[in-house]
Amino acid sequence: MVTLALDQIGAGYGRQMILRGVTTPPIEGGALTALVGANAAGKSTLFRRIAGQLKGPGTVHFGGIDRTELRYMPQDTAMSAALTVFETIILALKQGGGWRLSAAELAQVEGVLARFDLSHLADRQLPELSGGQRQAVSIAQTLVTRPRIVLMDEPTSALDLYRQVEVLNALATYAEETGAVMLLALHDINQVMRSCRSVIALAGGQVLATGPTLDVLGPEMIRSLYGISCRVERCSRGCPMMIVDGVAQPT
Amino acid sequence: MTLSPTALPPTNARAYRALIARRLAILAGFAALLLLSVAVDISLGPARYPVADVVRTILSPGAADMQMRVVVWDIRMPMALLAVTVGASLSMAGAQMQTILANPLASPFTLGLSAAASFGAALAMVLGVALFPGALTLMVPINAFAMAMAAALLIFGLSTLRGVTVETIVLLGIALVFTFNAALALLQYFASEQALSAVVFWTMGSLTKATWGKVAVTAAILVVTLPLFARRAWALTAIRLGEVRAAAMGVPVRRLRLEALVLVSVLAAVPVSFVGTIGFIGIVGPHVARLLLGEDQRFFLPGALLAGALILSATSVLSKALLPGAVLPIGIITALVGVPFFMALILTKGRKAW
Ligand SMILES: Nc1ncnc2c1ncn2[C@@H]1O[C@H](COP(=O)(O)OP(=O)(O)OP(=O)(O)O)[C@@H](O)[C@H]1O
Numbered sequence: 001m002v003t004l005a006l007d008q009i010g011a012g013y014g015r016q017m018i019l020r021g022v023t024t025p026p027i028e029g030g031a032l033t034a035l036v037g038a039n040a041a042g043k044s045t046l047f048r049r050i051a052g053q054l055k056g057p058g059t060v061h062f063g064g065i066d067r068t069e070l071r072y073m074p075q076d077t078a079m080s081a082a083l084t085v086f087e088t089i090i091l092a093l094k095q096g097g098g099w100r101l102s103a104a105e106l107a108q109v110e111g112v113l114a115r116f117d118l119s120h121l122a123d124r125q126l127p128e129l130s131g132g133q134r135q136a137v138s139i140a141q142t143l144v145t146r147p148r149i150v151l152m153d154e155p156t157s158a159l160d161l162y163r164q165v166e167v168l169n170a171l172a173t174y175a176e177e178t179g180a181v182m183l184l185a186l187h188d189i190n191q192v193m194r195s196c197r198s199v200i201a202l203a204g205g206q207v208l209a210t211g212p213t214l215d216v217l218g219p220e221m222i223r224s225l226y227g228i229s230c231r232v233e234r235c236s237r238g239c240p241m242m243i244v245d246g247v248a249q250p251t
Numbered sequence: 252m253t254l255s256p257t258a259l260p261p262t263n264a265r266a267y268r269a270l271i272a273r274r275l276a277i278l279a280g281f282a283a284l285l286l287l288s289v290a291v292d293i294s295l296g297p298a299r300y301p302v303a304d305v306v307r308t309i310l311s312p313g314a315a316d317m318q319m320r321v322v323v324w325d326i327r328m329p330m331a332l333l334a335v336t337v338g339a340s341l342s343m344a345g346a347q348m349q350t351i352l353a354n355p356l357a358s359p360f361t362l363g364l365s366a367a368a369s370f371g372a373a374l375a376m377v378l379g380v381a382l383f384p385g386a387l388t389l390m391v392p393i394n395a396f397a398m399a400m401a402a403a404l405l406i407f408g409l410s411t412l413r414g415v416t417v418e419t420i421v422l423l424g425i426a427l428v429f430t431f432n433a434a435l436a437l438l439q440y441f442a443s444e445q446a447l448s449a450v451v452f453w454t455m456g457s458l459t460k461a462t463w464g465k466v467a468v469t470a471a472i473l474v475v476t477l478p479l480f481a482r483r484a485w486a487l488t489a490i491r492l493g494e495v496r497a498a499a500m501g502v503p504v505r506r507l508r509l510e511a512l513v514l515v516s517v518l519a520a521v522p523v524s525f526v527g528t529i530g531f532i533g534i535v536g537p538h539v540a541r542l543l544l545g546e547d548q549r550f551f552l553p554g555a556l557l558a559g560a561l562i563l564s565a566t567s568v569l570s571k572a573l574l575p576g577a578v579l580p581i582g583i584i585t586a587l588v589g590v591p592f593f594m595a596l597i598l599t600k601g602r603k604a605w
């Protein structure tokens with residue numbers, strides 16, 4: 001079983017510390033884990049810290065896996081090089097490798113494009129893609145090496161409703177197939193409830209709660225995370241969903 | 252998702268193979284044109300030779316007549332080959348500056364290396380100041396090289412500081428251009444008539460001082476730097492997707508950028524110190540390569556190299572063909588021909604967003 005655990009993680013920019021004492025129990029692979037929190041809560045900062053792009057106190061424990069298998073998808077999806085979609089995926093696959101591409105590698109690229117419904121865009125140039133298409137390319141690029149620790153910073157923020165559902169399903173399938181730890185920063189609480197097994201709630205650079213999705217995301221927690229008053233109810237088919245009542249009045 | 256991956260025929264992989272084949276054909280075309288251009292370049296001059304005779308003299312010098320052998324081998328070949336190595340070096344330097352600084356306008360000129368070299372050369376020609384003691388005949392190129400490297404090292408030193416972005420580096424380059432141009436103007440203001448014309452001629456850029464030695468030095472630098480860049484092809488391509496994304500793919504962005512900056516400095520400073528200011532190759536060469544071959548460094552790098560070599564070699568041909576008898580300074584022709592060509596290129600094919 002692949003796991004990822006954070007122990008007293010801190011990180012910041014210059015002198016300014018953003019994260020303090022971020023600790024989680026081992027996050028288990030095989031399903032999606034959501035990282036939720038308001039804007040500027042420190043989600044992207046936490047990802048950069050785990051990915052090793054920021055230094056800071058604390059330890060990241062990789063269970064049953066080497067840290068080189070970690071892949072991180074940044075929040076910013078701007079990509080404007082003179083490369084085709086196919087080449088962009090190859091690029092992620094071949095880092096550190098030689099110049100030649102084997103048939104197996106080409107099949108791997110082909111496979112990840114198909115998985116994220118991008119086959120028809122393979123020979124398009126990056127600057128000619130729509131924002132959502134670019135985000136899908138970014139996701140495919142992250143997963144082409146079949147990593148088993150995956151950090152994705154808002155992977156669905158530019159996707160239409162259909163693709164949000166499609167992509168989250170595909171990511172959940174990927175997690176099941178590979179047993180990968182998949183930590184996704186997400187803002188849509190209903191999508192989180194639909195697709196994620198567990199949740200890490202972050203506020204002001206600290207962990208407010210971690211655990212199974214429905215245990216964490218109750219009305220109280222959502223209120224303290226976002227300042228929104230809401231209900232979490234079962235729909236007519238028994239699925240949990242969040243209904244927003246409005247901006248929470250300060251108590 | 253809806254379709255299972257295995258159910259699809261590997262059409263995209265096949266299309267990609269076709270794309271690769273097309274790119275190899277373009278590179279081969281560039282190489283063939285370059286050979287032709289060099290042969291024509293050698294055939295032109297005060298005395299014009301048929302290209303076939305030139306090729307024969309090159310392939311079997313022993314069989315050719317004495318006078319033609321001397322003209323071809325000792326006079327015109329160094330010039331023609333220096334055009335190739337200088338064009339290749341400047342274009343490759345421009346290509347990698349654009350890559351690591353994420354700016355399509357970066358080149359040895361926009362970063363102030365040429366202006367610094369001009370100033371260094373002028374120091375020798377106007378004031379007779381040698382920055383390094385040595386043979387007097389080499390005073391001008393050594394001064395030019397020293398100033399160009401000093402400018403490069405300044406940029407290099409700055410970029411090692413924390414928190415310095417690529418925008419800062421590009422802006423510093425522009426500041427260097429203005430500083431050195433002002434210093435050069437000051438020197439020119441106080442220069443004697445004779446020194447002034449030497450400086451002006453030097454800054455125009457010219458291949459007429461070509462020697463086999465200069466060809467060998469510039470070729471050696473190409474031979475050393477090319478494999479160092481080639482080894483980093485995937486990482487350099489990844490940098491074009493942005494620093495954060497490249498780092499996420501495991502590319503050591505800072506280190507790679509510094510390494511590349513060192514290589515690029517040498518690659519640009521040496522040719523500039525030999526031939527003076529030759530504009531536009533460092534911008535146009537990479538642009539041509541980018542438009543025709545894309546930015547996968549496995550093709551972009553050799554493409555930029557060949558495009559730069561071809562442009563300067565063809566310009567050398569033009570500069571002889573335009574005014575038979577007189578050899579116009581090649582720097583003037585590159586600008587005159589380069590600018591309209593460049594405009595046509597970006598206006599016809601350049602509606603893309605990179
Ligand atoms: N490069 C940076 N330099 C300085 N401060 C930064 C930098 N990046 C982020 N910050 C600060 O760190 C804090 C956390 O930012 P972070 O990007 O981690 O938030 P986030 O949770 O990802 O927010 P969002 O939901 O908007 O993406 C913010 O206060 C932000 O201003």
Ligand SMILES: [Mg+2]
Nearest residue numbers: 043044075153
């Ligand atoms: Mg963020």
